[in-house]
Amino acid sequence: MEFVILAVVIALVAVGVISGLVVGGRRKKQLPPPEAPTTTPTITAPPAEPRVGEEAETPRDEQRRAIEEVGLPTAEEAVETPAAIEDPVVAEPPVREVEIPAPTAGRLVRLRARLARSQNSLGKGLLTLLSRDNLDEETWEEIEDTLLTADVGVTPTQELVERLRERVRVLGTRTPDELRTLLREELLTLVGTDSDRSLKTEGGLETPxxxxxxxxxxxxxxxxxxxxxxxxxxxxxxxxxxxxxxxxxxxxxxxxxxxxxxxxxxxxxxxxxxxxxxxxxxxxxxxxxxxxxxxxxxxxxxxxxxxxxxxxxxxxxxxxxxxxxxxxxxxxxxxxxxxxxxxxxxxxxxxxxTGIVLTKLDGTAKGGIVIAVQRELGVPVKLVGLGEGPDDLAPFEPEAFVDALIGDPV
Missing domain, CATH: 3.40.50.300 (P-loop containing nucleotide triphosphate hydrolases)
Known part of the structure; x- marks a missing residue:
């Protein structure tokens, strides 16, 4: 009996010794030592937001600043009144300046001079032909052609030539002043001086x-x-x-x-x-x-x-x-x-x-259209345009028109 007890004790002691050896072996096992650092550690900035398409670019390192290095506005600058910036989308359009047109009387003087420069080839041609010593049939045909070329019209031309022939025959000798007076009177008769050329713009008591x-x-x-x-x-x-x-x-x-x-x-x-x-x-x-x-x-x-x-x-x-x-x-x-x-x-x-407006009467020798269109319609020319300027429109004056056609006396 004693022998059995002794065997059990010896076995327990042996188990305890073996366990201690195993635990001790584990404690003695060490990890390899870490390698020593060879350089100073660096901090890498976080990558920028990725871009695509044409905006893509090669990443690059950017210098970073501490918050102490960033400049901030002063207190005075922070409380200043902000400057207004005009929004081009909602900005009001510029107001057009209202013009003051030139008075009618003033522009007539200027337009009469312009008409004389551009139109008097008709009058000069007629005066040259009428001044010939011998007014034969060929000369009268040339006078007719001159009038027709100036757009006077067939019937008015025939009437004018007949009256000129009669008055020249009665007059006999013809000085330049007499011929000019004669031609002016006959042209005024054709253009008409007794027509009412005023614009009717009065309206009624309550209507324009x-x-x-x-x-x-x-x-x-x-x-x-x-x-x-x-x-x-x-x-x-x-x-x-x-x-x-x-x-x-x-x-x-x-x-x-x-x-x-x-x-x-x-x-x-x-x-x-x-x-x-x-x-x-x-x-x-x-x-x-x-x-x-x-x-x-x-x-x-x-x-x-x-x-x-x-x-x-x-x-x-x-x-x-x-x-x-x-x-x-x-x-x-x-x-x-x-x-x-x-x-x-x-x-x-x-x-x-009720009335005619003739435009583009400048720069042409065809002023006879005034006579022709009045004869055709039986209504007067009331306004004439003599240029491209904004104030180159004026009331028609027969006397000024005829004087411009035949030119000033030499």
Whole structure:
């Protein structure tokens, strides 16, 4: 029994010794020592946000600053009133300065001189022929050709030549002054000095004067309407413009620009809109504003006479719902000659023309168109345009026109 107990104790002691050896062996096992650093450690900045496409770029190291190195605004600078920066999107457009047109009387003197420089080749040619010692048939034929070339027209030319032949025969001897006086009298007879050439723009007690401007596109119709507004403003009248030429894209813009220059408002509508409706609104606005005159620019298409007649007739009827139409002015290009007469006939059939405006009368020797168109329509030339300037439109004066044609006496 004792032997068994002794064997158990020896076994427990042996187990304890073996366990101690294992634990001790584990404790003696060490990890290899860390290697010593060879350089100073660096701090790498965080990468920038990645970019794509054309914005992609090669990463680069950037110098970083401590917060102490960053400059901050002073207290005084921080409380200063911030400067206002104008936003170009919401900025108000510049206000156009209103012009003061030249007085009518002043421009007549200047335009008379310009007309004399450009037109007197007709008069000088006639005076040269009439001064010949022997006025034979060949000379009279040359006089006829000179008048026809100047667009005087066949019938007026024949009448003028017959009267000149008779008066020269009776006169006998002919001095230059006598010939000039003779020619001036006969030309004045053809042009006419007894016609009423004033513009009817008075209107009624509660309605403005209404003027409708007609003519073929390209004759300067819209420009003439704008220049006429300047003439009226120069005479102290207030004006409203009606842009009833809705078939030409730039017509309304062009007319509005003319109006803004003299402070006249323009009534317009959508491109391709109803011209009669715009004309009606223009007169309505003129009444509401108490304007003196309403100028209505109409379309100038001549594709079909029927369409033109319907359109202008409708404009006329609609305008007359407010009151009578005071003037219908036909704008003609003086350089078109006989083609201008054809246009005049068509418009005269469509609407009752009360006056003629001749444009581009400068730089041409064809001043005889004044005589021809008056004879054709039986209505007077009331205004003439003698240049491209804004104030180169003036009332027509027969005496000044004829004096310019024949030139000053030498």
């Amino acid at each position: 004067g209404v003027v409708m401007v007609v003519g073929v596109n390209g004759t300067g119709k819209t420009t003439t309407t704008g220049k006429l507004a300047r003439v009226l403003v120069a005479d102290g009248r207030s004006v409203v413009l009606g842009a009833a030429d809705t078939f030409r894209a730039a017509a309304a813009d062009q007319l509005q620009t003319w109006g803004e220059r003299v402070g006249a408002r323009t009534v317009r509508g959508p491109e391709g809109g109803d011209p009669a409706s715009i004309a009606y609104d223009a007169v309505k606005e003129g009444i509401a504003e108490g304007a003196d005159v309403v100028l209505i620019d109409t379309a100038g298409r001549l594709h079909t006479k029927t369409g033109l007649m319907d359109e202008l007739g409708k404009v006329k009827r609609v305008v007359e719902k407010h009151g009578p139409l005071d003037e219908v002015l036909l704008v003609l290009d003086a350089t078109t000659g006989q083609n201008g007469l054809i246009q005049a006939r068509v418009f005269a059939e469509v609407v009752d023309i």
